[in-house]
Amino acid sequence: QTVVTQEPSFSVSPGGTVTLTCGLSSGSVSTNYYPSWYQQTPGQAPRTLIHSTNTRSSGVPDRFSGSILGNKAALTITGAQADDESDYYCVLYMNSGISVFGGGTKLTVL
Amino acid sequence: EVQLLESGGGLAQPGGSMRLSCVASGFTFRSYAMSWVRQAPGKGLEWVSLISGTGGDTYYADFVQGRFTISRDNSKNTLSLQMDSLRAEDTAVYYCTRGGLSWGFDNWGQGTLVTVSS
Numbered sequence: 700q701t702v703v704t705q706e707p708s709f710s711v712s713p714g715g716t717v718t719l720t721c722g723l724s725s726g727s728v729s730t731n732y733y734p735s736w737y738q739q740t741p742g743q744a745p746r747t748l749i750h751s752t753n754t755r756s757s758g759v760p761d762r763f764s765g766s767i768l769g770n771k772a773a774l775t776i777t778g779a780q781a782d783d784e785s786d787y788y789c790v791l792y793m794n795s796g797i798s799v800f801g802g803g804t805k806l807t808v809l
Numbered sequence: 810e811v812q813l814l815e816s817g818g819g820l821a822q823p824g825g826s827m828r829l830s831c832v833a834s835g836f837t838f839r840s841y842a843m844s845w846v847r848q849a850p851g852k853g854l855e856w857v858s859l860i861s862g863t864g865g866d867t868y869y870a871d872f873v874q875g876r877f878t879i880s881r882d883n884s885k886n887t888l889s890l891q892m893d894s895l896r897a898e899d900t901a902v903y904y905c906t907r908g909g910l911s912w913g914f915d916n917w918g919q920g921t922l923v924t925v926s927s
Contacts (some may be wrong), residue, residue, distance in 0.1 A: 700871075706816030735913030737854070744904060744920055745846075745854065749891035769911075788854050792911050796859045803853040 703791050705801035711779045711808055720771040720788030727770035732791040734772035736765060739786045739803075748787075749774060756783045776806075784808040811835040811916040813905045818921030819894050825925075831888040831905030831918055839863070839883040844909030845890050847901035848920075853891065855901075859909040875900075895925045 702724035711717035721734055728734060736749040747756045749765035752772065764775050772791070778785055789801040817829040822875040829845070845857040858879040859868045867879050888905055902922050905915040 720862075732912040733913065737914070744917040745914075747825055747913060747915050747917070750915065751911065756915060786853075790856070790913060792913070796842075796861075796866065796910070797870075798856040798859075798913075800846075800854045800856060 700799050701791075701793060702703060703722070703789065703799045704713075705787075705804045708805045708807070710748045710774070711806065713778050713779060713808055715773065716777045717779060718768070718773050719789075719806070720768065720773050721773040721788055721791070722808045723791070727767045728767065728791065730767060732772070732793070734765065734767075734791075735790045736763075736772075736774045737790070739788065740784075745788065751759075753775040758796060766809065778783050779808050781808050811907065813907065813916060813918035815896050815903065815905045815918045815921040818903065818923045820926065821892075821926045822927055823895060823897060823925055825895050826891070826893045827895065827923060829890040829892070829903055829905075829921060830922070833886045833888065833905075833907070836842075836907070838881075838886040841907050842910050843881060843888045844906045844914060845879065845888075845897075846904045846914065847923075848904070849898070849901040850900075854904075856909070857903070860888070892923070895923075897925050898921065900925045 704722045727760040737745040753765040816907040875885040876894045905918040907916040
Protein backbone atom coordinates (compact mmCIF):
# COMPACT_ATOMS: atom_id res chain seq x y z
CA GLN A 700 0.00 0.00 0.00
CA THR A 701 1.32 3.38 -1.00
CA VAL A 702 1.78 5.86 1.83
CA VAL A 703 2.44 9.51 1.10
CA THR A 704 4.29 11.23 3.92
CA GLN A 705 4.16 14.84 5.10
CA GLU A 706 5.41 16.60 8.20
CA PRO A 707 2.51 16.65 10.70
CA SER A 708 3.25 20.22 11.69
CA PHE A 709 5.55 23.11 10.93
CA SER A 710 5.92 26.66 12.10
CA VAL A 711 7.25 29.76 10.39
CA SER A 712 7.73 33.35 11.46
CA PRO A 713 5.86 36.08 9.66
CA GLY A 714 7.91 37.10 6.63
CA GLY A 715 9.91 33.92 6.78
CA THR A 716 10.32 31.06 4.34
CA VAL A 717 9.17 27.51 4.89
CA THR A 718 9.44 24.36 2.80
CA LEU A 719 6.95 21.55 3.29
CA THR A 720 7.75 18.17 1.81
CA CYS A 721 5.87 15.22 0.36
CA GLY A 722 7.50 11.82 0.20
CA LEU A 723 6.79 8.18 -0.35
CA SER A 724 7.07 5.49 2.29
CA SER A 725 9.11 3.54 -0.22
CA GLY A 726 10.74 5.10 -3.20
CA SER A 727 11.34 8.59 -4.50
CA VAL A 728 8.92 11.24 -5.69
CA SER A 729 9.56 12.47 -9.20
CA THR A 730 7.70 14.62 -11.68
CA ASN A 731 6.17 11.39 -12.96
CA TYR A 732 3.87 11.50 -9.93
CA TYR A 733 2.60 14.98 -10.93
CA PRO A 734 2.59 16.22 -7.33
CA SER A 735 -0.07 18.76 -6.45
CA TRP A 736 -0.64 20.87 -3.35
CA TYR A 737 -3.77 22.11 -1.59
CA GLN A 738 -4.42 24.60 1.19
CA GLN A 739 -7.31 24.19 3.61
CA THR A 740 -8.48 26.36 6.47
CA PRO A 741 -10.89 24.97 9.08
CA GLY A 742 -14.44 24.61 7.84
CA GLN A 743 -13.55 25.48 4.27
CA ALA A 744 -13.14 23.47 1.10
CA PRO A 745 -9.56 22.95 -0.06
CA ARG A 746 -7.97 25.44 -2.42
CA THR A 747 -5.68 24.24 -5.17
CA LEU A 748 -2.23 25.83 -5.06
CA ILE A 749 0.09 23.85 -7.32
CA HIS A 750 -0.30 21.08 -9.87
CA SER A 751 2.13 19.12 -12.02
CA THR A 752 4.98 19.73 -9.56
CA ASN A 753 5.35 23.48 -10.06
CA THR A 754 2.43 25.03 -11.95
CA ARG A 755 0.54 27.56 -9.86
CA SER A 756 -3.22 27.57 -10.11
CA SER A 757 -5.00 30.68 -11.21
CA GLY A 758 -4.88 33.44 -8.62
CA VAL A 759 -2.23 31.81 -6.44
CA PRO A 760 0.48 34.33 -5.50
CA ASP A 761 4.04 33.61 -6.54
CA ARG A 762 4.99 33.34 -2.87
CA PHE A 763 3.93 29.72 -3.31
CA SER A 764 6.18 27.52 -5.41
CA GLY A 765 6.52 23.81 -6.02
CA SER A 766 9.56 21.72 -6.82
CA ILE A 767 11.30 18.40 -6.39
CA LEU A 768 13.94 18.48 -3.64
CA GLY A 769 16.00 15.35 -3.45
CA ASN A 770 13.56 12.46 -3.36
CA LYS A 771 10.51 14.47 -2.31
CA ALA A 772 8.09 17.00 -3.71
CA ALA A 773 8.26 20.33 -1.96
CA LEU A 774 6.04 23.37 -1.41
CA THR A 775 7.90 26.53 -0.51
CA ILE A 776 6.19 29.58 0.91
CA THR A 777 8.25 32.76 0.94
CA GLY A 778 7.30 35.86 2.89
CA ALA A 779 4.85 33.93 5.06
CA GLN A 780 1.74 35.83 6.07
CA ALA A 781 -0.69 35.28 8.90
CA ASP A 782 -3.37 33.99 6.57
CA ASP A 783 -1.02 31.28 5.31
CA GLU A 784 -1.75 29.50 8.58
CA SER A 785 -3.61 26.45 7.24
CA ASP A 786 -3.41 22.75 6.60
CA TYR A 787 -1.47 21.82 3.48
CA TYR A 788 -1.98 18.58 1.60
CA CYS A 789 0.01 17.03 -1.19
CA VAL A 790 -1.31 14.51 -3.68
CA LEU A 791 0.64 12.09 -5.82
CA TYR A 792 -0.93 10.71 -8.97
CA MET A 793 -0.22 7.00 -9.22
CA ASN A 794 -1.48 6.70 -12.80
CA SER A 795 -4.44 4.50 -13.73
CA GLY A 796 -6.76 7.08 -12.26
CA ILE A 797 -5.59 6.65 -8.68
CA SER A 798 -4.40 9.50 -6.49
CA VAL A 799 -3.08 9.34 -2.95
CA PHE A 800 -3.20 12.20 -0.45
CA GLY A 801 -0.57 12.81 2.16
CA GLY A 802 -1.65 13.15 5.75
CA GLY A 803 -1.34 16.92 5.67
CA THR A 804 0.87 19.48 7.39
CA LYS A 805 -0.53 21.96 9.86
CA LEU A 806 1.35 25.22 9.33
CA THR A 807 1.49 27.76 12.12
CA VAL A 808 2.62 31.31 11.47
CA LEU A 809 3.96 32.86 14.66
CA GLU B 810 -16.79 30.64 -13.26
CA VAL B 811 -16.59 26.95 -12.37
CA GLN B 812 -19.18 25.93 -9.82
CA LEU B 813 -19.70 22.53 -8.22
CA LEU B 814 -22.74 22.08 -6.00
CA GLU B 815 -23.11 18.89 -3.98
CA SER B 816 -26.29 17.55 -2.47
CA GLY B 817 -27.67 14.39 -0.95
CA GLY B 818 -25.77 14.15 2.31
CA GLY B 819 -27.38 13.40 5.65
CA LEU B 820 -27.79 10.61 8.18
CA ALA B 821 -27.69 6.97 7.16
CA GLN B 822 -27.70 3.77 9.17
CA PRO B 823 -24.82 1.31 9.06
CA GLY B 824 -25.43 -1.04 6.16
CA GLY B 825 -27.64 1.52 4.48
CA SER B 826 -27.35 3.47 1.26
CA MET B 827 -27.09 7.08 0.17
CA ARG B 828 -26.69 8.84 -3.16
CA LEU B 829 -24.70 12.04 -3.55
CA SER B 830 -25.04 14.37 -6.52
CA CYS B 831 -22.94 17.22 -7.83
CA VAL B 832 -24.23 19.68 -10.40
CA ALA B 833 -21.49 21.38 -12.39
CA SER B 834 -21.56 24.65 -14.27
CA GLY B 835 -19.19 27.12 -15.88
CA PHE B 836 -17.26 24.64 -18.01
CA THR B 837 -17.74 21.90 -20.60
CA PHE B 838 -18.59 19.11 -18.19
CA ARG B 839 -18.08 16.20 -20.58
CA SER B 840 -14.51 17.28 -21.28
CA TYR B 841 -13.30 16.69 -17.74
CA ALA B 842 -12.67 13.76 -15.46
CA MET B 843 -14.39 14.22 -12.12
CA SER B 844 -13.62 12.88 -8.66
CA TRP B 845 -14.98 12.52 -5.15
CA VAL B 846 -12.69 13.30 -2.22
CA ARG B 847 -13.75 12.92 1.40
CA GLN B 848 -12.65 14.16 4.82
CA ALA B 849 -13.63 12.48 8.05
CA PRO B 850 -14.18 14.80 11.02
CA GLY B 851 -10.82 16.10 12.22
CA LYS B 852 -8.92 14.00 9.69
CA GLY B 853 -7.15 14.51 6.39
CA LEU B 854 -8.37 14.37 2.82
CA GLU B 855 -8.85 11.02 1.06
CA TRP B 856 -9.39 10.37 -2.63
CA VAL B 857 -12.47 8.18 -3.11
CA SER B 858 -13.22 7.74 -6.80
CA LEU B 859 -12.68 9.11 -10.31
CA ILE B 860 -14.68 8.91 -13.53
CA SER B 861 -13.46 9.84 -16.99
CA GLY B 862 -15.13 12.50 -19.09
CA THR B 863 -17.11 9.98 -21.11
CA GLY B 864 -17.95 7.92 -18.06
CA GLY B 865 -16.36 4.88 -19.63
CA ASP B 866 -13.58 4.54 -17.06
CA THR B 867 -14.01 4.49 -13.31
CA TYR B 868 -11.55 4.05 -10.46
CA TYR B 869 -11.99 3.53 -6.73
CA ALA B 870 -9.97 3.62 -3.56
CA ASP B 871 -9.59 0.19 -2.02
CA PHE B 872 -11.69 1.13 1.00
CA VAL B 873 -14.82 1.75 -1.12
CA GLN B 874 -14.26 -0.75 -3.93
CA GLY B 875 -17.39 -2.87 -4.36
CA ARG B 876 -19.53 -0.63 -2.15
CA PHE B 877 -19.54 2.75 -3.95
CA THR B 878 -20.38 3.47 -7.57
CA ILE B 879 -19.45 6.67 -9.36
CA SER B 880 -21.42 7.78 -12.41
CA ARG B 881 -22.17 10.86 -14.48
CA ASP B 882 -24.88 12.23 -16.73
CA ASN B 883 -23.24 14.56 -19.22
CA SER B 884 -26.61 15.71 -20.54
CA LYS B 885 -27.39 17.09 -17.08
CA ASN B 886 -23.87 18.13 -16.04
CA THR B 887 -24.26 15.91 -13.00
CA LEU B 888 -21.83 13.68 -11.14
CA SER B 889 -23.14 11.06 -8.71
CA LEU B 890 -21.84 8.73 -6.03
CA GLN B 891 -24.00 5.80 -4.99
CA MET B 892 -22.88 4.58 -1.59
CA ASP B 893 -24.05 1.17 -0.40
CA SER B 894 -23.18 -0.97 2.63
CA LEU B 895 -22.26 2.16 4.51
CA ARG B 896 -20.01 1.94 7.55
CA ALA B 897 -19.40 4.28 10.44
CA GLU B 898 -15.97 5.02 9.02
CA ASP B 899 -17.59 6.42 5.87
CA THR B 900 -18.73 9.40 7.95
CA ALA B 901 -17.14 12.41 6.27
CA VAL B 902 -17.61 15.53 4.24
CA TYR B 903 -17.66 14.48 0.60
CA TYR B 904 -16.26 16.93 -1.93
CA CYS B 905 -17.00 16.92 -5.62
CA THR B 906 -13.89 17.93 -7.54
CA ARG B 907 -12.98 18.58 -11.14
CA GLY B 908 -10.02 16.56 -12.34
CA GLY B 909 -8.05 13.93 -10.51
CA LEU B 910 -5.71 12.86 -13.26
CA SER B 911 -2.21 14.19 -13.76
CA TRP B 912 -3.26 17.84 -13.34
CA GLY B 913 -4.71 17.27 -9.89
CA PHE B 914 -8.03 18.51 -8.53
CA ASP B 915 -8.44 22.01 -9.86
CA ASN B 916 -11.86 23.00 -8.52
CA TRP B 917 -13.79 21.93 -5.44
CA GLY B 918 -17.37 22.07 -4.28
CA GLN B 919 -18.24 23.13 -0.75
CA GLY B 920 -18.87 19.55 0.33
CA THR B 921 -21.78 17.60 1.74
CA LEU B 922 -21.72 15.84 5.11
CA VAL B 923 -22.53 12.15 5.32
CA THR B 924 -23.05 10.71 8.79
CA VAL B 925 -23.34 6.96 9.25
CA SER B 926 -24.73 6.13 12.65
CA SER B 927 -27.47 4.08 14.29
